Amino acid sequence: VFLSAGQRRGAALLFVVVALAFLANAALGVYHAGVEWKWWAGPQDCSGPVAGLGAAANMLARMQATSLVRCDEAPWRFLGLSLAGYNALISAALAAVAALGAWAGLRRRGN
Numbered sequence: 001v002f003l004s005a006g007q008r009r010g011a012a013l014l015f016v017v018v019a020l021a022f023l024a025n026a027a028l029g030v031y032h033a034g035v036e037w038k039w040w041a042g043p044q045d046c047s048g049p050v051a052g053l054g055a056a057a058n059m060l061a062r063m064q065a066t067s068l069v070r071c072d073e074a075p076w077r078f079l080g081l082s083l084a085g086y087n088a089l090i091s092a093a094l095a096a097v098a099a100l101g102a103w104a105g106l107r108r109r110g111n
Contacts, residue, residue: 012105016097022095029088036074036082046071 035042046069074082081089 008105012102015102015105018101019095020100022091022098026088026091026095029086029091032071032084033082033088035072036084038072042072077108 030043033045034040072082078086
């Protein structure tokens with residue numbers, strides 16, 4: 001819309017916002033991949049130790065309340081990278097493309 005209206009600065013600003021969003025997503029992917037590789041600790045809700053299930057009478061209720069999906073274990077890897085790793089790489093690449101788009105929009109003369 002901005003480019004068809006000849007407003008390069010508006011388009012460049014939109015590309016900057018998109019680049020920042022992809023950069024934030026890349027940082028989140030790096031954080032999650034680091035948790036999976038045990039480089040740092042993740043949230044206790046999905047990577048902490050499983051507490052005792054208590055007495056047998058309320059064991060079923062405690063088991064149903066316990067999260068079974070672990071965020072510190074990659075359920076799938078391809079070429080050594082998990083989905084979190086691919087998320088970081090692809091988001092960083094898309095952030096670079098959006099930053100190039102913003103730069104190209106700002107360096108040209110015109111509105």
